Amino acid sequence: MPTIHDLDTPSILIDAARAEANITRAQAHADRQGLKLRPHIKTHKLPYWAKKQIAAGAVGITCQKIGEAEVMADAGLTDIFLPYNILGPAKLARLLALHGRVTLSVTADSVDTIEGLAATFTDGGHRLSVLVECDTGMGRCGVQSASEAVALARRIDQAVGLAFGGLMTYPAAGRAEEAEAWLANAKQALAASGLACERISSGGTPDMWRSSDTSVVTEYRPGTYIYLDRFQVTKGVGTIDDCALTVLSTVVSHPTPARAILDAGSKALSSDTLGLKDFGELLGTPGARVTGLSEEHGTVTLSGDAKLRIGDRVRVVPDHCCVVTNLFNEVNLIDGDRVLETLTVEARGRMA
């Protein structure tokens, strides 16, 4: 069996046991809270993990792109949520085809999106479930008020081929209570209009851990929880030892005692720091910080007793793992030093 020493760098390593433990831990939490778990595959983009998440008890998966959903449907996943406004004839035709082979649900936050869906989905015997996206404080997509949510829900309910599926939000980081109040109010407004709201879907790995069993939220769509990363560690979701994804890299230069250069730059680790200082954490080398990235070089600043030598192989926990898997064609599942399997990141690059 090959080992990580046989891999060329930079490469992605996924500690399989840690990822499985992260899946189990989140599912147990959701079960305790009476929450349905619908993991977001954006983090791994792999049918392999999507199936493990379902096997652990997830009710289905979440994809962000039709192309991702198609890959997952091809691999045998049967319940897919696309929390996105799907617009335009090309995407709507693909969405209709997908609806013919999996249990599908989508979101809308405008009449425009609903009109497009209503014109495409016309079979009252096999209606598409459409949730209304709500802006509960994040300031991205979503209706701005409960009354807007009610108006859109009514419009969905009136379309022959659509069914009002509930509410969906991506809450502002750390403002889950605000989101909770927003959604509870909207649910009440829907009820007052005679519209049942059986599904309320929320997202974000950190917030999932703060959810309570008295919440109006019925399902969570965490993505990053499977691998975790430096950002999640700063949010207290786990420790650095829970992080399943690392980037294996080689020290290719050591021009000064305080500076070493890795063969992993922004095309391997990404420039997406999510606001953190430094571009990742170098395992096992206290005093070594990844302080800069250019496209194919990572700059490590060494202080104190930190030592690196040219040719050393190091492992970097990235700041944001979801954008890192999106840069690589393959990931390597590992157990200690052994490489169990090399998987093609099948849903990567499915832009539309």
Next chain:
Amino acid sequence: MPTIHDLDTPSILIDAARAEANITRAQAHADRQGLKLRPHIKTHKLPYWAKKQIAAGAVGITCQKIGEAEVMADAGLTDIFLPYNILGPAKLARLLALHGRVTLSVTADSVDTIEGLAATFTDGGHRLSVLVECDTGMGRCGVQSASEAVALARRIDQAVGLAFGGLMTYPAAGRAEEAEAWLANAKQALAASGLACERISSGGTPDMWRSSDTSVVTEYRPGTYIYLDRFQVTKGVGTIDDCALTVLSTVVSHPTPARAILDAGSKALSSDTLGLKDFGELLGTPGARVTGLSEEHGTVTLSGDAKLRIGDRVRVVPDHCCVVTNLFNEVNLIDGDRVLETLTVEARGRMA
């Protein structure tokens, strides 16, 4: 012939005439200065453009990864420079194979790198050209002094299968004069040691335009000049109308009068702003700014008379085009609205 209206979003559009004009303009400048041009393919990762660059007069190409060089060699490119410390048996074996089929040169900034090369390349009849990388102010790779450069050049010169090929630098942005002085001094030190230095290679699109015909630099490795981007425009390299690469995107949500959401986020435009404010420039919509990105959403802030509607298709000039092509599997060459050809980004994802 298909048009851009037939493309799904997000997609990359390359205005073919603009890219060709950018190639021609840079080549003419280099010719005027008596400089050799050796374009860096990191920006486009396409044999299609590499061949056009050679046809326009470039002496060869620059690649950053062996995998990129292999793609280019397979496509018939014959003179490749890899300005990188190549380390480890797997990469050295591939480098040796590459040396058997193209005119190859590489760099080194340490004895470790040179020892690895010297042990692999042992044919005195077909020596590998190795340039010494110099840190002329950027603070990334490279020897720190002229005396270090001389010591490494001597070590290269002594290896049976290696030939000292000259000096290479990536200058600090806007500090070309500092780099010039550094290199002139090193060249003199080499001469004093009896080592001829016939090739001095420098990089960076903006600095190329400030080069003079009295420089010690003999060749330039610009990458971004072919497409240009918002960062290059701020550096005065061209206007927004010279930018050949745009990301075609759809307005998928318009939750408030001042906020519209695009279907291009950090997985399409990248988070790499190179220090600029905003994440790209939206063409033809003054008052509309791309003020935020999450993975699959771009947030546009509208002010004044700026108007967008859900379903509108817009074109975004990214801040840094090199990291954008690295996210897509395909680019579309266009002439006005016509799609001339859709090219697979063949050298994308060649991490090692």
